[in-house]
Amino acid sequence: MTAPGLSLRGDLWLDKAPLLRELALEMPAARWSCLLGPSGVGKSTIGRLIAGLPGPQRLDGTLQSSDRAALAGRVAFLAQDGQLLPWADLVHNVTIGTRLRGERPDKARARELLAEVGLEGLESRRPASLSGGQRQRVVLARTLIEDSPIVVLDEPFSALDAATRVAMQDLAARILRGRTVVLITHEPLEAVRLADRAWLLGPEGAEAMSLPEAEAPRDYRAPGTLDAQSRLLARLHGMATECT
Amino acid sequence: MKTSVLRGLLALAFALSVWQAAVWASGVPPFILPGPARVAESLWSNAGLLAEHARFTAANLLIGLAAGVALGGATALNLALSPGARLLLRPMLIFAQAVPVFALAPIITLWLGYGAPSKIVVVMLVIYFPVTSAFFDGLMRLPPPLADMAQLMRATPLRRLLLLQLPSALPSLASGLRLAIIYAPFAVVIGEWVGSSRGLGYLMLMANGRGQTDLMFAALITLAAQSLALFALLEFAVKERRAPGRHALPASRMRREAGNPADASESDHLRP
Structure with missing residues (x-):
């Protein structure tokens, strides 16, 4: 990249x-x-x-x-809120891109990235049980796994x-x-x-x-x-x- | 939970006493309006007869519901996926919604006979439209942030539908199912009234004709109990899905959070 x-x-x-x-x-x-x-x-x-x-x-x-x-x-796009799937756990949320494209989701990498953004141990939580800051950390992890070279942060x-x-x-x-x-x-x-x-x-x-x-x-x-x-x-x- | 049951029983007791009081005060003969005691007696003494007819009605109701929901769900998914299908089918759906499907019961009975199939088809047709339109609306109202995300992640249309639109549309589907459960008993009774030799609708008609008003009321109560049981089952299923931390949140909540940053910051603490 x-x-x-x-x-x-x-x-x-x-x-x-x-x-x-x-x-x-x-x-x-x-x-x-x-x-x-x-x-x-x-x-x-x-x-x-x-x-x-x-x-x-x-x-x-x-x-x-x-x-x-x-x-x-x-290009990845990060906005204020509302871009996580409320029905899915954090690992699923981070790997949604691969699922949406029909690729094999890399759950191990998702856990790694969740740990990197400081959410270790919360992998099976759902977004509603997280704070606003934690939710944005999940979105960051998702952006990282997508590996987009360009990232737009809209009042994140x-x-x-x-x-x-x-x-x-x-x-x-x-x-x-x-x-x-x-x-x-x-x-x-x-x-x-x-x-x-x-x-x-x-x-x-x-x-x-x-x-x-x-x-x-x-x-x-x-x-x-x-x-x-x-x-x-x-x-x-x-x-x-x-x-x- | 316990208090709500108590409150329900209290309301029931009140309604029954008003009913009994009305019968006593007006002095109408039992073949016009039987009191609750008489109806209860009829329920008891005709339990076997009622159960037999209730089985027939319940089977048609459930099969019709299942088929109607399956067909409506499949139609909504197809419409959401294919612009071509939307172009062709949506005007037809809107037109069909204007047709009172109940009025088709006689012709359906003519086509399919007096047995179970005509009742099943009437139920199916009656609930098909509310289920289709509620579910379809839900599928088309993907929250904008998720729609953006799907586009940036280059989601395939089918996967966008199944992984994003479908879960967000579940609350809308539940409203459609609620309507379906309200309409279905109407539909099955009308199907039986038009022509049948079995079922609670038939029993009501027959009891009415013979002046067995107490049996008519007993059949009516049995039918109402069926509807209530169905409704309770749906509410239970929906509640299970909403249980925090276990299942999905309704999409309305997600939209609220997406639209109002103040909400998000207020909830900016860990929930147990």
Whole structure:
């Protein structure tokens, strides 16, 4: 698995209305690219576009991988919640992809990956008996077993409490190393901690943001992180006041 | 559980006393409205006769139910899997739903005779549509996150149906079955009224004709007991499936959790 970079250029339309104009997003291979912006600006639409999921979105431009191969079948998509099978245990949930394609499920590997995301001993539980953070760990394990080189994270941790969220960010950063990750979030700290490259999405389009020098995942206590976070928050605050 | 049984018995005792009081107060003769005591006596003294006819009715009811559910389930699965089948069969299904199937009982009796097959077919036809449409609706309402997942994982249509759509549609199937169990006794009695020499429906008609109103009520109560037993059986089966940690959750719950992140974070603790 070599993760390709992504290049997204052009105008994004939602039905017949322009959503984001003149996008020029160059997302480097095997790195975290972050799209930060207020709700309703079109972040999730970009995520669905990259994943090739159905919706009213249309790109008037190009979406390409750096290796020029098609994206279909190489993208995993992680959203907030609701993507686990409530009737199935965790091993079954992790191996659902192989079952859906009619391949032989590798249960041993599933147990291995569940242990890697910190869910050892819970393999025969059902999602309803897990916490929100644990459920997202299951989804991470499932993404790993699918071995998709490109991973779209659509506000994956926004339903979690602050401490769980930080722990999940660290886990995701460790576990998705080597993959091209597109992180969609409305949370400045999340963007500052995890991104190698980041854009602020607003009504005027996408604007590249400067990030601290340190390697991701960045320490949330470091002055550079806190400084970048407060600057971003101020920008988002400004947008929110403009809109209301 | 115990209190609900007690409450049920209390309600029953109340209904029976109202019934008896109405008979005493109005002074109607027993061949118009027999009191509960008289009906109970008839139930007791005609137990053998009732059991024989009840067996015939119950057999037709169960076979018709099983066949109707099987056929309805198979139709729904086929419709969900094949857009071509949807195109061809759905208008027909919608039209057929507008036809009061009960009204077809005479012609079905003409075709299939007075025996069991005509009753079975009436039951089957009557429950076929509610089961098909409830189950089909459930199959087509896969929660969007799971539909996305199926697409990204390149699921084959058949496996998507069996591994994702079918389990999420089970609560809808249960609502269809509930309707089926309500309709089926109607259907079997109408089948017997149109033409039969056996069954509780036939017995009711005959007892009515001979002025044996107490026997008519006894047959009616036997029929109601059959329906209630069926209903209780279904409720038990559905409850078993829902037991936490053991079986499936209803899809409605899953949709709620998918749609409302606040719910998810509130439940952000380990449940025993």
